[in-house]
Amino acid sequence: MSMVKKRVFSLERYRMECGQEIPITIGFETYGQLNEIKNNAILVCHFFSATSHAAGKYSTNDIETGWWDALIGPGKAIDTDRYFVICSDTLCNIQFKNPNVVTTGPRSINPQTGKRYGTSFPVFTYRDMAGIQRELVRSLGIEKLVAVLGPSAGGMQTMNWAVHYPDMMEACAVIISGAQTPVLTxxxxxxxxxxxxxxxxxxxxxxxxxxxxxxxxxxxxxxxxxxxxxxxxxxxxxxxxxxxxxxxxxxxxxxxxxxxxxxxxxxxxxxxxxxxxxxxxxxAAMMHDISRGFPSLEEALGKIRARVLMIPCTSDLLFPPQYSRQAADIINRKGGRASYYEIDSPNGHMAGVVDTHLFAEPLAAFLRGQDIT
Structure with a gap:
């Protein structure tokens, strides 16, 4: 079991989708080694209540490993003998009290006032997170990713990457997520x-x-x-x-x-x-709609150049499979290259985190360049 360290990334100013600019600092972790030509990197985006601790342990005394440890590591689906894996904390990370989380949000100190931002903190979106992660990736000297992927809110970030930075990745995998958060959810x-x-x-x-x-x-x-x-x-x-x-x-x-x-x-x-x-x-999760700013959802998804893999779960109450199917169908109609792989689990939405064995093999094959049928 490899030990991992939290690293920190900062920007003096970042312009949010809402138009406001603020300084930001987030934590991130990496697994595996970046090769000399820096073309083996994968970005993993975390789900709603998780953190950048996607794999490994901070110390031998830790009881639990990172939330996607079953997928990330030597010989695993996201093989760290092959890939260099990055995962960042989100802005406004829910686990603000977790000592291993580094995030900027309403409980952070506003450097202009010396007080907490509170509700003066600008509304952030997952498009903002994709933009911040892009700056993080480029700060590491990486110009193109093998893939971007993640479950739930991680899938929302992935969709924003695919639409807004279409030339920066070869592939993206969207697990228990989709192009728009269902209105009922x-x-x-x-x-x-x-x-x-x-x-x-x-x-x-x-x-x-x-x-x-x-x-x-x-x-x-x-x-x-x-x-x-x-x-x-x-x-x-x-x-x-x-x-x-x-x-x-x-x-x-x-x-x-x-x-x-x-x-x-x-x-x-x-x-x-x-x-x-x-x-x-x-x-941020509620306002996830990849078509915002475009004439239609079709126009937005038509921007995607990466290969796409949609992985829903049959029993998911928060993101039912029809939303993943809809996105895959639209991408293919617009001339893209989308695969659809449905998993069957009694664990609903959390299957994308706790039942990784159900999609580990197709995910590994997809990352190697295969289309999944």
Whole structure:
């Protein structure tokens, strides 16, 4: 098991899609070795609540490896004996309290005021992230990537790369994601999550102090996302009812054991999360629409020159397969080269992270230049 180190990338000024310019600093990690002619690099983009820690460990004492360690490493699908792999933290990374995350967002200090940005931080998009990652990649002396890929919000970043920087990659793989975030997902799990946080009395328009954070709102926001991340059977198994213990209490304030278990799991997961960063990231995911600024979705996807692989999951509630199929069909109609590979898993949206064995072989073949049928 190789040990990895967090590295830091900064830009004195970056012009966001919304028109505002700010200095940015993000963390990134690399795996494998960049060859002399610098043509073996792959960019991996992380999902909504993840970080740049995609593979390996920081120390031998770490219990867990990076979130895509099953795919990234020597001899694996994203073979670090062959490829140099890069993964960066996003702006407004949700895990702001994680000591291994380096990100710029509303809880960062505005150098012009010496105070936290708060809600004065400009709205960011995944098009912005693609642009920042492009500057990171070029700072390493890399002019063209073997591929850009990622699951969920990582797929959103990948789509922006493919459309806005079409000559900078040979291929891109979009896992459990698509060209546009479904409206239902945007309303039910993203905007509703934002509402849950900003309605918390502790929100204070994002100007809350440490120790006085809108934890109740953040807990509800994260609960909404978690409730759509897997499929029904996973919840039945993980938070099953127990008829011997589930008695009817005369008080509505009584919480059934299976609900308590779910809430406890959410509370544990949210420890490194920050509410305002969650609001900004949810907004970025909600506004993902690759056709923004183009006459149509067809025109946007027609810009893609890279080979494309769309990998949806049959049971995905957040990004149902029809959205991946639609994007692949449009790309091919516009003269592009898109493959479609559907995986079948009971783990819903999270299959793109926890069931990598289902698509590891076709992904490896795709990265070697093969079309997947």
């Amino acid at each position: 945007s309303l039910a799990y993203l905007q509703a999550a934002i509402d849950a946080i900003v309605l918390d009395p502790q929100w204070k328009d994002g100007a809350y102090n440490e120790g006085e954070e809108p934890e109740a709102g953040l807990h509800l926001a994260l609960s909404l996302m978690n409730l759509a991340a897997y499929q029904y059977k996973w919840y039945d198994d993980s938070f099953s009812r127990d008829a011997k213990r589930d008695v009817i209490s005369p008080s509505y304030q009584s919480i059934p054991p299976f609900v308590q278990k779910f809430r406890g799991a959410v509370s544990e997961r949210m420890l490194p999360y920050d509410a305002s960063h969650y609001v900004y990231t949810a907004r």
